[in-house]
Amino acid sequence: MSSVSRRGFLGAVGAVGAVAASAGVAGASPRTVLAQAGHPSGLTVDGDRFLLDGKPFQIVSGAVHYFRIHPDLWRDRLLRLRAMGLNTVETYVAWNFHEPRRGEVDFDGWRDLPRFVRTAGELGLKVVFRPGPYICAEWDLGGLPPWLLANPETALRCGDPEYTRAVDTWFAHLIPTVAPLQASRGGPVIAVQVENEYGSYGNDQEHLRHIAELLRRHGIDSLLFCSNGTADYMLRGGNLPDVLATANFSGDPKEPFDALRRYQPHGPLWCTEFWNGWFDHWGEKHHVTDPAKEASHVDRILAAGGSVNLYMAAGSTNFGWGSGANFDDGSRTYQPTVTSYDYDAPVSESGELTEKFHRLRAVIGKYVTLPDEPLPASPARLPARTVRPTQRVGLLDSLGRLAEPVRVAAPVPMERLGQPHGLIHYRTTVQGPRAKRSLRVPGLGDRALVFLDGKEIGLLDRNKPDQGVDVAVTGDSARLELLVDAGGRLNFGQNLNDTKGIRGNVLLGAQALFNWEIFPLPLDDLRHLRFSSRPPTLPGPVFHRATLRVDQPADGFLALPGWRKGLLWLNGFLLGRYWDIGPQRTLYAPAPLWRPGVNELIALELHHAGPTIELREAPDLG
Ligand code: GLA
Secondary structure, eight states: OOSSOOTTOTTOOOOOOOOOSSOSBTTBOHHHHHHTSOOTTSEEEETTEEEETTEEEOOEEEEOOGGGSOGGGHHHHHHHHHHTTOSEEEEEOOHHHHOSSTTOOOOSGGGOHHHHHHHHHHTTOEEEEEOOSOOOTTBGGGGOOGGGGSSTTOOSSSOOHHHHHHHHHHHHHHHHHHGGGBGGGTSSEEEEEOSSSGGGTOOOHHHHHHHHHHHHHTTOOSEEEEEEOSSHHHHHHHOOTTSEEEEEEOSOSHHHHHHHHHHSSSSOOEEEEEESSOOOBTTSOOOOOOHHHHHHHHHHHHHTTOEEEEETSBOEEOTTTTBOEEEETTTTEEEEBOSEEOTTOSBOTTOOBOHHHHHHHHHHTTTSOOOSSOOOOOOOBOOOEEEOOOEEEESGGGHHHHOOOEEESSOOBGGGGTOOSSEEEEEEEEESOEEEEEEEOTTEESEEEEEETTEEEEEEETTOTTOOEEEEEOSSEEEEEEEEEOOOOBOSSSOOOOOOEEOSOEEETTEEEOOEEEEEEOOOOOTTOOOEEOOTTOOSSEEEEEEEEESSOOBEEEEOTTOOEEEEEETTEEEEEEETTOSOOEEEEOGGGOOSEEEEEEEEESSOOOSOEEEESSOOOO
16 A cells, blocks of 8 residues: 555555666666576576466466455355456455464364365465555454454564564464475466565565575575565565565556556566555545546556456455454544455355456466366345344343453453453442543553443543543442443554553543453353343344254355444354444354354343344445
């Protein structure tokens, strides 16, 4: 991204700053680029073009994130991308998806990244691999694991020893899982990215070099590349002398490719992220782009002999706690990203082939041979239906079933307690009697429901730091509680240290309140909740349970009309967050999450529940 704020980016291309007259890769000759341009049997650089196994090759690639798509649907989505004419797919790796808790590294099931790569290979697709470790991607903390925030002194994305140690350990796990799948060993992986848009963030060239060396040390012999916006500081800060520079942009390729050329006079032109759509924040407008225009821009990239990676080619979902967030520096606003990552991509979140798909396919067909096979059919959908939750239990009444409390003097955020995600509840006693004072939490991530002696008395919001909640204690003491509702962690910009819960003191007037009990609520397992038939009017944050029968699992879209904000689980799987400020109105519930027979829906509504949950036949993203 070219600007500090991500608001209203659409249509803009990376700002092209002045590039020094002696353009070149940080003083290196283009030859150096060629010298290290990959194993001879894979993707190599030959002047201004790529060769694959020695033959000219134009990379026509699309981004698809295995961590955002149910593993039973990986093959389906890859087939759809192949049907669009892509010869390559690209994926990031989300470190926090594999190691949410330090030392617990997981490559099984949904986390079986090698299986995803192998599946792409079986379908004849090449793979561009982007292991980060930072990936941005509108994903919580840009893919970095939250435990990196436990020590506020750790500086991220630079040569800080703590950060470097963590990255070294992670890459020692990750890279050997994929190294055997490179083209040099008969696999589909042809290129590997070093960090991600590093120039938008920092200038620690030593760190960038360290990441590249780690890749080599763990067996990566494929072509390496750095991908950046095309402002001069991005190109200068985010590239390495002997690594191919590529560009990320939207719109007409002329200016950004010119900027890349000035910086790197020789080498193939590769747009490693062509933003053919965009993501949404809660409370802002839904983004869609013109399919015809996107197709014509891609046409221009390919006509210029360039290579492309469509970002995103397949839409997908920020299931669970996956969503990231942005921060608008101008208005000082925290902007959480919605649950859908449809991105207005050519293959939609639920696998539909959109108009953009057909337009892009027509263009791509001018440059590569389209597969001679019928287009994949639309995924099946469950019939529409309305269900009424009948059982409920209050969250405050369930704290003991959901968490072991921790005692602290001053409040700490969840990362300090080893809690990777979820809500977090803080409880203390305030001595009285005392007159009304304003309660404020300067280090709040991100909203807090405030309760006095069990009764809700107000809401604190990170985006409204001046609005306190009045607290008066009439008796000898009162129980003060704050239930903190955390949005996604920032994934872009300079404020990555975005801890969740409470950091620093809780202030009542001029006085800090000490001695707290904290209930970490990762909500990974709801089986201990004790549901019973309770009226829908049960006050406070409440879990609502409904069941519905399904004959044949298929895709569904769940809407919560009249509900305000919360989380929705299907058969114990957290589909994600919902919020009535939109733009997203339905949550995608893919076929593999349903079972034949009885299915269970649980909604945790923080404010006010509606009477029913609707299963709809079509998505509504705003
Ligand atoms: C940048 C990042 C991506 C993503 C896009 C916007 O290009 O590299 O990870 O955040 O912006 O969707």
